[in-house]
Amino acid sequence: MPSLARLPHAFARRKVLLVGDLVADHYIYGQTDRVSREAPVLIVRYESAEVKLGGGANVAANVRALSGQVSAVGALGQDEMGKELRRLCAESGIQLDAVSGRDIETETKTRILAGGVSTTRQQMLRLDRGQRGALPPKMRKALARQVEASAQDADAVVVSDYGAGVLGDEVRDVLRRLAADGMPVCVDSRYALSSFSGLTVCKPNEPELEALAGRPVRTQEDMLEAGHAALKRLECRALLVTRGRHGMALFDADGGVDLIPVHGAKAAVDVTGAGDTVIATFALALAAKASLGDAARLANVAGSLVVQKPGTATVSRDELLEELRSAR
Template identity: 80%
Template sequence: MATGSTTRALSSLIQLPQGFARKRVLLVGDLVADRYIYGQTDRVSREAPVLIVRHESSEVKLGGGANVAANVRALSGQVTAVGALGVDEMGRALRQLFSAAGIRVNAAGARGIQTETKTRILAGGMSTTRQQMLRVDRGQRGPLPPRLRKTLARLVEKAAQDADAVVVSDYGAGVVGEEVRGVLKRLAGEGMPVCVDSRYTLASFAGVTVCKPNEPELEVLTGRPLRTEADLREAGHAALKRLGCRALLVTRGRHGMALFDERGGVDMIPVHGAKEAVDVTGAGDTVIATFALALAAGASFGEAARLANVAGSLVVQKQGTATVSREELLGELRGAR
């Protein structure tokens, strides 16, 4: 639990999540099916030096940008997801999951487009914990067709008319191409909060409101190794200047976060809580979802970052792709009083 001045700062944020239900967020990004196959293994194959997994069960969860949308909805925000889905088994599964979660989806598709899918095989012995043995990825290779990219740009422009904030989840699957980025930059220029989490092409989002790299992504963006806190500060200011955004939120794992603003300020936010992370899968999705929803609810960048820091600390206590509910977030904030 937080103590002292940090405790007072967190308890002062309780009013923000109470207004989340009235806010509308537009999610733009790569909609991924996280498929889990669970099994049991007790022997090695005679065909090759590999373990044989006897299938027990399987499930599909909202992953990638779809998990960001799921986190906004779990926090009680209203959310519309714009992306690409194939006319295939995983595309149908994601549509059903969106519907069950109360998420509106405007997905473009075309013949030959596959739904981005990450299949994880987890197995263990009779009395052991299942471990991930293998991950198989499938989906679009190369850029999306020009007609589809233009369709996505039109869908973003239309959906943004009813949004209080936009969150971008770019996993490199091609949804957030040049056409969509042009719309996003224009929206940011008109005052719409546009928060971007891009794994590979952050430099192409210059001009949006907020960018959220982790430390390795910041190193790639700036070409600077981050060995010390001084290195981090220099790289953060350099990245903010290069991107021309209003704020830069750097996630640092067990070291917390660093928030840089356009006035030259930097806020080093320590990690919340003392528990060790159980699973960091999708933690960045929870952070960017909470941050964007908080901005939509009127939070400052600093307030939004602290709420996101608390939400991130809660989701890493859960196994696999997960979300944090508004009630969980409020309970943690009340405990900080």
């Protein structure tokens, strides 16, 4: 992979703008040793807790780990989790340009992981908190203005939509203008990909492609038909479909498709946040002037590395370079 191995060396000179849902991944760890008398549930004895950058903030963290520069635009509350995300962004070297409000609750996913003595902690429960519905009109307009301002010195834009209400019509209009002016705008949307037409690259996984196509995707032929149809519907330059153990499929506007096999033979340990690593690597490669095919292949390698790590994780530039060297 000689051409791919050159790409990460250019990452430090490139800047990515992250636009989307900034999520606090809150982990509570404990020990279980008995069942409650109050209900048929395990009692968890608290041991420790930590907060990690999640959602769009994890995409930004992946860009930084790959040595790229990054600024993040989103919405944060003035609550404890909002303060913690600000601290973690500063610690990670992420330039944070978030709008804030007292009535906004920071998007938070609290996971309780527990187990017996000397056993691996496993997730027992997840509790989600955050903004319900769209942000107030004033805040949506402020976000759109901030995206426009922050894009002035960016080489590529990543849109990370986890359904927390940040990406309204005002922001999408700005993103379409940026894409029309030649800025690479890559979007990863969990629930509303169809609303992001007119951008550069859209990245669904196979279940999201099914939802977009409105029909099951059971075979490779189904996937190819759905991919071509989705690309036309979204009016984007390319569609990158992540396919788990089957690798990726890259569709282009000329009707071409590039089937990229999964990198490596190791089984995944944890797929949490893998899509964040893929879209961060892909966008940073485009910012470094890579072709769509090379950007997808590099993202495929990065994705294979991050699924070997437990929980929300990143892949560093050195890890990526080492893997590329060993794969020659």
